[in-house]
Amino acid sequence: MLELKAETLTAEAFAPFGDVIDARTADWFPINAGRTRRHHDLAKVETLGEGARTLISVFVSQPVEIPLELDFLERHPLGSQAFMPLHEERFVVVVAPPGDEIDPAEVRAFVTDGRQGVNYRAGTWHAIQSVLEREGEFLVVDRGGEGNNCDEYPLSIQVVL
């Protein structure tokens, strides 16, 4: 079993896997007569393949136990997938770089701080959503359309904080 200690999530550390969505660190410009700061274009939405379209959904998830025990990672080869907490929920992120094989040495675990969201780029291996402490509600932006967009890779992982 691969044992990982979750690291604090930063955009730099997460760069091989996708984007961190965080208004606190993002540039912005004023709109709406100056009443609104637009933190613009924070993550790259990818929708590939036949009939591809962008989906906006809301996930309501029950919290995971820590240590977090995983027996697979998944990937979406045809599109990105973004998770943004709606009530400052913290969650665990486990990722590996895109590719048909996963090198256990390249698997990373992160924990968010409640204000951060993530956008997995197409093909990034990841654990299914793993919210901490309480029921979580997330805005999710990902790809709909034809074809298989979810592959699983068996891998035993234990994550501690």
Ligand SMILES: NC(=O)N[C@@H](O)C(=O)O
């Ligand atoms: N299945 C689904 O829509 N969600 C997963 O892809 C996930 O990453 O939680």
Ligand code: NI
């Ligand atoms: Ni997913």
